[in-house]
Amino acid sequence: MTKTAFSSLLMAPVNALMRIVDAPLRRLQKATGISGMAAFFLAPNMLIFGIFVLLPLVINFVYSMTGGTAFFLSERSFVGGEQYARLFSCVDYLDPMSCQEDAFWTAVGNTFWFVLLQVSLMILASLVTALILNRGLVARSFWRAVFFFPVLLSPVVVGLIWKWILQRQGLLNYILYQFGAEPYSWLTDRTWTFAATIGVSIWAHMGLYTLILLAGLQAIPKDLYEAAEMDGTRPARVFWRITLPLLAPNLLVVVVLALIKAVQVFDEVYVLTGGGPGTSTLYLTQYIYETGFASALRNPGLAAAASILMGLVLVVLTLLQLGVGRRSENKGKR
Amino acid sequence: GDVRIMWYSDGVEGEVMKDLVDRFMKENPGINVILDNVAYGVVREQLPVQLEAGNGPDIARVAQIKDLSRHWLDLRPLVKDPAYWDENFGAQADWMRPDGSNQISGFMTQITLTGGFANKTLFDQAGVPVPGPDASWEDWAAATKKVKESQQIPYAMAIDRSGHRITAPLLSYGANYIGADDKPAPIDAGAKDYLTKFVGWVEDGTMAKDVWVSAAGTTYRAAADDFINGQLAFYYSGSWQVANLATKIGDNFDWVATGSPCGPAACTGMPGGAALVAIKYTKNPKDVATFMDWFAREEIVKEFSERTLFLPGHKAVVEKGGLSFKSDNEQAKAALTKFVEASKTTSDIALKLPAWRWSDTFYAAIVTRVSQALAGELKIEDAFSRIDADIAQKVKDAGQ
Amino acid sequence: MGEIKLSDVNKSYGSVHVLKDIDLHIEDGEFIVFVGPSGCGKSTLLRTIAGLEKITSGEIKIDGKRVNDVSAADRGLAMVFQSYALYPHMTVRQNLAFGLENSNMPKAEIAERIGEAARMLEIDQYLDRRPGQLSGGQRQRVAIGRAIVRRPTAFLLDEPLSNLDAELRVSTRAELAALHARIGSTMIYVTHDQVEAMTLAHRIVVMRAGKIEQVGTPLDLYNTPANRFVAGFIGAPHMNFLSAQVVEVDPASVTLTIGGSHRLLVPLAGHKLSVGEKLTVGIRPQHITLASDPGSLTVKVRLVEALGSETVIHADLHGEKLLAVVQGQKQITPGDEVHFSVAGAPLHLFDNNGLRIGA
Amino acid sequence: MGEIKLSDVNKSYGSVHVLKDIDLHIEDGEFIVFVGPSGCGKSTLLRTIAGLEKITSGEIKIDGKRVNDVSAADRGLAMVFQSYALYPHMTVRQNLAFGLENSNMPKAEIAERIGEAARMLEIDQYLDRRPGQLSGGQRQRVAIGRAIVRRPTAFLLDEPLSNLDAELRVSTRAELAALHARIGSTMIYVTHDQVEAMTLAHRIVVMRAGKIEQVGTPLDLYNTPANRFVAGFIGAPHMNFLSAQVVEVDPASVTLTIGGSHRLLVPLAGHKLSVGEKLTVGIRPQHITLASDPGSLTVKVRLVEALGSETVIHADLHGEKLLAVVQGQKQITPGDEVHFSVAGAPLHLFDNNGLRIGA
Amino acid sequence: MGAAARFILRRKGGPGGRGWHWTDIVTWVWLIGGLVIMFGPAVWLTFSSFKTPAALNEFPPSILPYVTSQATVEGYDKPLQLYDARMPDGSTRVLAEVRRIGIMAQMVDPKAPGEIIRVNINDRTPVRSVSFATENYTEPFVHFDFLRYLWNSVFVTVVATLITLIVNSMAAFALSKYEFRGRNLAMLIILATLMVPLSVIMVPLYSIISTLGMFNSLWGVILPTVATPTGVFILRQYMLTIPDELIDAARMDKASEWQIYWRIVLPLTAPALAVLAIFSVVWRWNDFLWPLIVLSRRELYTLQVGLSIYSGELNVQWHFILAMTVVTMIPVVLVFIFLQRFITTGIAGTGLK
Numbered sequence A: 001m002t003k004t005a006f007s008s009l010l011m012a013p014v015n016a017l018m019r020i021v022d023a024p025l026r027r028l029q030k031a032t033g034i035s036g037m038a039a040f041f042l043a044p045n046m047l048i049f050g051i052f053v054l055l056p057l058v059i060n061f062v063y064s065m066t067g068g069t070a071f072f073l074s075e076r077s078f079v080g081g082e083q084y085a086r087l088f089s090c091v092d093y094l095d096p097m098s099c100q101e102d103a104f105w106t107a108v109g110n111t112f113w114f115v116l117l118q119v120s121l122m123i124l125a126s127l128v129t130a131l132i133l134n135r136g137l138v139a140r141s142f143w144r145a146v147f148f149f150p151v152l153l154s155p156v157v158v159g160l161i162w163k164w165i166l167q168r169q170g171l172l173n174y175i176l177y178q179f180g181a182e183p184y185s186w187l188t189d190r191t192w193t194f195a196a197t198i199g200v201s202i203w204a205h206m207g208l209y210t211l212i213l214l215a216g217l218q219a220i221p222k223d224l225y226e227a228a229e230m231d232g233t234r235p236a237r238v239f240w241r242i243t244l245p246l247l248a249p250n251l252l253v254v255v256v257l258a259l260i261k262a263v264q265v266f267d268e269v270y271v272l273t274g275g276g277p278g279t280s281t282l283y284l285t286q287y288i289y290e291t292g293f294a295s296a297l298r299n300p301g302l303a304a305a306a307s308i309l310m311g312l313v314l315v316v317l318t319l320l321q322l323g324v325g326r327r328s329e330n331k332g333k334r
Numbered sequence B: 001g002d003v004r005i006m007w008y009s010d011g012v013e014g015e016v017m018k019d020l021v022d023r024f025m026k027e028n029p030g031i032n033v034i035l036d037n038v039a040y041g042v043v044r045e046q047l048p049v050q051l052e053a054g055n056g057p058d059i060a061r062v063a064q065i066k067d068l069s070r071h072w073l074d075l076r077p078l079v080k081d082p083a084y085w086d087e088n089f090g091a092q093a094d095w096m097r098p099d100g101s102n103q104i105s106g107f108m109t110q111i112t113l114t115g116g117f118a119n120k121t122l123f124d125q126a127g128v129p130v131p132g133p134d135a136s137w138e139d140w141a142a143a144t145k146k147v148k149e150s151q152q153i154p155y156a157m158a159i160d161r162s163g164h165r166i167t168a169p170l171l172s173y174g175a176n177y178i179g180a181d182d183k184p185a186p187i188d189a190g191a192k193d194y195l196t197k198f199v200g201w202v203e204d205g206t207m208a209k210d211v212w213v214s215a216a217g218t219t220y221r222a223a224a225d226d227f228i229n230g231q232l233a234f235y236y237s238g239s240w241q242v243a244n245l246a247t248k249i250g251d252n253f254d255w256v257a258t259g260s261p262c263g264p265a266a267c268t269g270m271p272g273g274a275a276l277v278a279i280k281y282t283k284n285p286k287d288v289a290t291f292m293d294w295f296a297r298e299e300i301v302k303e304f305s306e307r308t309l310f311l312p313g314h315k316a317v318v319e320k321g322g323l324s325f326k327s328d329n330e331q332a333k334a335a336l337t338k339f340v341e342a343s344k345t346t347s348d349i350a351l352k353l354p355a356w357r358w359s360d361t362f363y364a365a366i367v368t369r370v371s372q373a374l375a376g377e378l379k380i381e382d383a384f385s386r387i388d389a390d391i392a393q394k395v396k397d398a399g400q
Numbered sequence C, D: 001m002g003e004i005k006l007s008d009v010n011k012s013y014g015s016v017h018v019l020k021d022i023d024l025h026i027e028d029g030e031f032i033v034f035v036g037p038s039g040c041g042k043s044t045l046l047r048t049i050a051g052l053e054k055i056t057s058g059e060i061k062i063d064g065k066r067v068n069d070v071s072a073a074d075r076g077l078a079m080v081f082q083s084y085a086l087y088p089h090m091t092v093r094q095n096l097a098f099g100l101e102n103s104n105m106p107k108a109e110i111a112e113r114i115g116e117a118a119r120m121l122e123i124d125q126y127l128d129r130r131p132g133q134l135s136g137g138q139r140q141r142v143a144i145g146r147a148i149v150r151r152p153t154a155f156l157l158d159e160p161l162s163n164l165d166a167e168l169r170v171s172t173r174a175e176l177a178a179l180h181a182r183i184g185s186t187m188i189y190v191t192h193d194q195v196e197a198m199t200l201a202h203r204i205v206v207m208r209a210g211k212i213e214q215v216g217t218p219l220d221l222y223n224t225p226a227n228r229f230v231a232g233f234i235g236a237p238h239m240n241f242l243s244a245q246v247v248e249v250d251p252a253s254v255t256l257t258i259g260g261s262h263r264l265l266v267p268l269a270g271h272k273l274s275v276g277e278k279l280t281v282g283i284r285p286q287h288i289t290l291a292s293d294p295g296s297l298t299v300k301v302r303l304v305e306a307l308g309s310e311t312v313i314h315a316d317l318h319g320e321k322l323l324a325v326v327q328g329q330k331q332i333t334p335g336d337e338v339h340f341s342v343a344g345a346p347l348h349l350f351d352n353n354g355l356r357i358g359a
Numbered sequence E: 001m002g003a004a005a006r007f008i009l010r011r012k013g014g015p016g017g018r019g020w021h022w023t024d025i026v027t028w029v030w031l032i033g034g035l036v037i038m039f040g041p042a043v044w045l046t047f048s049s050f051k052t053p054a055a056l057n058e059f060p061p062s063i064l065p066y067v068t069s070q071a072t073v074e075g076y077d078k079p080l081q082l083y084d085a086r087m088p089d090g091s092t093r094v095l096a097e098v099r100r101i102g103i104m105a106q107m108v109d110p111k112a113p114g115e116i117i118r119v120n121i122n123d124r125t126p127v128r129s130v131s132f133a134t135e136n137y138t139e140p141f142v143h144f145d146f147l148r149y150l151w152n153s154v155f156v157t158v159v160a161t162l163i164t165l166i167v168n169s170m171a172a173f174a175l176s177k178y179e180f181r182g183r184n185l186a187m188l189i190i191l192a193t194l195m196v197p198l199s200v201i202m203v204p205l206y207s208i209i210s211t212l213g214m215f216n217s218l219w220g221v222i223l224p225t226v227a228t229p230t231g232v233f234i235l236r237q238y239m240l241t242i243p244d245e246l247i248d249a250a251r252m253d254k255a256s257e258w259q260i261y262w263r264i265v266l267p268l269t270a271p272a273l274a275v276l277a278i279f280s281v282v283w284r285w286n287d288f289l290w291p292l293i294v295l296s297r298r299e300l301y302t303l304q305v306g307l308s309i310y311s312g313e314l315n316v317q318w319h320f321i322l323a324m325t326v327v328t329m330i331p332v333v334l335v336f337i338f339l340q341r342f343i344t345t346g347i348a349g350t351g352l353k
């Protein structure tokens, strides 16, 4: 009761404001009709979005058609598709080393496997976590915080912590040492390092997706669970036939976001492995970043071209998912 | 008016600088100096972008001084006594001005020199004498290997993962990056010679593998932590590590600076450092010059160096000697003295490289490709040809 | 197989005490109907039997086994929810099949059962639609179908016919009765519909404010309601209650006045009434007839409702409301004075606490 | 103020044609009731009037103004949804206040109107609960309340009483009637309840499969249904339909046989029937009486439903089903043979297309 | 008690019954595992933030921050470090080290400082005790314009989050509850741009910000981030689960579209809004790369940018970075704990039959 009193006090000025806002908006609605209001609701987002996301993207595309080391378009020369041609000049597409931009193709290959494994494992982990957190646990908030905690850390700190854990003189070796194992250089072993980048990025981002799924789980009407219970449904089946389909819209969010974020993996890996050993954890964003910004070998045009290619792949992937998602979305409608 | 300085710190220099700036403002009440402390990453990555856009601070402490030299302000008409500048900072003036000009862009806040550190305690315990000043890289390898075996440490030696660091031994082995027309030359026999050895050492466990292998691209990675923990007998880094080692090693073991090991051609380290430069786009060139003048004064440079444990880039200060570094750590003082001494054996080409436009390109290519070779992704011969190809491509890109 | 026994069941939502000391014994195969005013706890009682709601105290036994801690899924009951609770992402067919698939029934049998239920409920055409594309009544039928196909030991039905039209309601009611006769499962049924309650129930449970007021066969409740509340609740339109005064007592009868002065002689054995005592007389509207002789009750008509086959007359008798249902269509308009006769009508007497006097 | 005119309204959901050529003129202040089988399109029609559903073709006028493109919010109507559609995050009070706040009504008046509606619907105690904490009937009352407080020019009510108990239903019905009488708003009301339809409506609209079958006053529909469908739909239990054959014709009457040989004389002016023709006779169950003389119809009893005040007898007449509603409680059991008399009962004749013969 | 929760919680033997269902075991294994793996490093991080630079680099690493004990010994000006020294006879004594020459240490007994004992350095181990290097925290506060940075961070975070919530929810409302031409196109464009990492469009974005004069302005930090496609996407998907009938009901109640958005849809989207608010706060608070580019003046620094000054070219002062990381984490943890409570049972369905 006091809580609601408090929040209503808090909301009073906001509500008053909204009321004032309402009058002109009603007139607007009269004038434009309901579909006009759709445009109104969309407008602010689209405006900001257009200026700060879309426009830079277009400029970026122009970049990819220019050469030189200068940052600003005015000082760059137009080279047409040359940067793309360079990225694609390979003797054998299956062997990155045969390409002119061998690092690009190595990064593409690495990113592919990373995304595949990271996304699937992370979604699995988030889903399990969300399901478990959705149970009537004692100290719910505490457990939520536990799984969310790493999200609060900046990527640099994440990379650092895990470097300290995994490096030869790190905590992990120390713990293993207590059990009599010899110290091992995890971070110089290609397989382990690759696994570590996956594990660490799951560790760092899982909380976000868990939270989205948790909100989705909570939105499933409880009477459906009651109906399923009356139908004598085993928990596993409830999960597959009720929870999962009804979670589909949120699962779609999670898959799309996780996929995109995975393709863009950078900071924490950069700190943790720097892309090594060799180039085994060199991912696309690091390639783009180094190509575009690392001072000596800078080539913003090439970086832009690579990023456009990366964007294209992502668009295709997302469209595929939305295609799948659309069907399940319609199913979810009550 | 306002003078903004973009400043990054590796250690305590930010605080020293703050002190000095306060003092300056007291003496020059009309000028308001604002110190914007930033990460080195900002200086390296954002500053170039800002500069191209014509933004940026009035003064900056930078390390890529040659690359961005077209953005520096020419202080020659503004400073009180250009002759003083030429006299005392002339040696490095080329590092920070466009080729062929006589511009005064600023001065070095710090000269660095690459060099080695040995864990004397480990040597003592192993009963192996620390190799002398004329010892070659092979000698060091042999000696540290003995230490490694007797003391059960994981690695004998390590070099920071950095093109600049590895260039020092390359030069000692007779490498020359600079071609006839001042363009990059193909990687030569001297360089190949050392790099092949280096790869061999990493493979046989003499050189620490982690440092070079656990990163890709041009990522910088230091091996200081291993040395600090007594896991290395010999560590090749540079003068800037002295303060760091002093605080972190404390009394755990004895360490000494050794200068750079020798090769067939020289016993050279690589010079480098950070400069304080004025920027063209300032609205207050006069105040900027006043500040630069003040800060370049001999006693200020001296004080700054003493308090930060940096090697000064001021000729008079160096020549007069008598720097009393503000440290109660005897080993640190000894090490700094050793570095000052070692600077005398710096080879000509090493002195030229900081002012050469393509050195960063070279460094980047070497680091990238050699670590791939170390990770087993490339054969060392392929690495060499890739290095050449990378550099050639860069030269071509830049021409566009 | 479907015997359910509730002892002393209580249920609270926080401080809201919803079920109070419920004691009820439902025989195997019985058809029980819960009735009671909106919000009296019928749905809650059903949900506690189903196992969807944990009871605060008391005991529930199914077939002699205490099931307080047995989950709903393991109680083997089927339920039709007042809110339908259809699975929105499944077609009607899938909704029906879901419970059957849970018990690994062969496909052919599932299809057969669905077909049968769909025919019975007239939803064959909609089998491939999703609940969102159905009308309210269609949804409700799907909800019923979902329970029916299961053939459980006991059915729990929460107002299963409330959204059906009269025609369909009658036929579905008949189908439910036939189903019950055929498979003999226990059925517990919540309804607001008098006809449903009267025609379907073996026994009716009348609830009020979380308590059971009376349990009995429909005609028991109709003919000898235990108290004024049950009397008023069973039978539509509700029973008329008139305040009365005892003017004469006899061992075998008592004479009362109603409406000020109208005298009624009520045969009543073994009563303890005394002259001057005040009580309430209940008369069902159907038992009042229009009379022409002025000696009967003279009332003023307030409202006339013509239902076609019968006419409901709302009237005033000395400030008390009186309802009469008379056969056929009558030419009476509000404001008229008419005469009611209660001669021969069964009368119900209630004391000041609302309890029935006499058998 | 609340005149609504639908011309040629059609509505399809994809390929499902839900409303077909609806023409309907609702006068200002009229109380119109929509009835029809489940899924026939009542809710959809209501929603198109409300403006919540765009019509596929046709025209809707409110007070003479074409409103096809006027949004629901601007049509000035209020609606009670079949699914309640209460705002789950608001308390009952806030639910009721929401519509009023939207028209910037002073706080005091809002409180007053809410108080009034709450009293009328007996939800005063629940004003601070959220919908999730209410029983089905309580929710429904809130949904009604939300419309009532608005005092709109027209009400649209979609089965507003379906989840209320008989008692409350009667009183709420009376309140709605009183409200209508008081404020005179047009009301459009969907119901499955015969009594509601008959007592509330000025005119009843009978729908089937998206079409309007008949529009008329309750007694019109009851007494002279236009076709067999309406005849069967209005009146509960539904009318009996017996196949009959014409055996004698007369300018003013016709004689038929039903149940094989039982002769009936039906007065019928201006008909075009000829001897031997087959048709259907409709008799309402309430018009059948139990007779003792063997000359009447002899039927076999299949099922007896005792409702207390009346008894429903399901019987077989030469293979045809016959339902009779007789007054009081009878001692008849299934399997008995009884005699029905239809003497004096109003008879309805329908031709082979189901259309009424005669007025 | 959520039925869903109870349902999943159900044990084989029923609630309160004997025996554990396998899901109970999985749950607790997962939770405990999560505690160790998810939270363990964070706890370690917190302890590490109290370590001296030397201790940070130490191997073997310790969980708790230790320092070597010292003792003031008569006759020596400075405090001496204490060691457990193994004596030739095999016994151990606590000795203070006077100095070390090569591999031999000269030590004294603090209680009897007269006699110098020579011990091989391999025969002594430092006496250590837990000690928190609070100077990691206090020093930055002295040199660091903490309050100013805090204010900037709070401003950026709060304003950006509010704008994000409002602007995104408006867009999501339009995209989920209206049918209009171009709806799918808009959704597609929004989604398609989700995939653009900042580092890719940094330079163009930078020129746009410069052109708009938002360089060195907090708005330059705020605006580019607020139209996040992520937010629109999350909110839209959640809003799809709100029954359209509630909106119909509101329209019948004469609510304007704005009222529907504000009074009906927004409250019912609370769980998703809470999720987005948490994300937004975390992201904006931890934002580093972009503010670094836009803000080059000290008085505009956010905490993260301020913090980064400890990363030099050749050295990184991790002890300060860790300490300040811990400090800057506190507000977001609090925000999280506050907001996560809104992620509770969705109620949208309970208004319907």
Ligand SMILES: Nc1ncnc2c1ncn2[C@@H]1O[C@H](COP(=O)(O)OP(=O)(O)OP(=O)(O)O)[C@@H](O)[C@H]1O
Binding pocket: C132, C133, C134, C135, C136, C137, C138, C163, C165, D013, D016, D018, D036, D037, D038, D039, D040, D041, D042, D043, D044, D045, D082
């Ligand atoms: N979204 C939809 N898509 C396809 N068909 C639909 C959709 N919504 C409703 N229908 C169909 O339209 C018809 C009319 O539905 P409506 O809800 O108007 O029926 P109703 O007369 O209100 O029925 P009830 O009395 O059962 O509520 C039904 O047959 C229904 O199945």
Ligand SMILES: Nc1ncnc2c1ncn2[C@@H]1O[C@H](COP(=O)(O)OP(=O)(O)OP(=O)(O)O)[C@@H](O)[C@H]1O
Binding pocket: C013, C016, C018, C036, C037, C038, C039, C040, C041, C042, C043, C044, C045, C082, D132, D133, D134, D135, D136, D137, D138, D163, D165
């Ligand atoms: N979650 C809850 N919190 C508090 N009170 C509740 C809750 N759920 C139900 N109630 C109250 O419990 C009482 C019984 O509710 P129940 O649903 O059993 O009534 P009902 O007899 O089924 O009514 P109806 O005929 O209207 O469906 C009601 O008064 C209701 O307001």
Ligand SMILES: [Mg+2]
Binding pocket: C042, C043, C044, C082, C158, D135, D136, D137
């Ligand atoms: Mg109920």
Ligand SMILES: [Mg+2]
Binding pocket: C135, C136, C137, D042, D043, D044, D082, D158
């Ligand atoms: Mg309907």
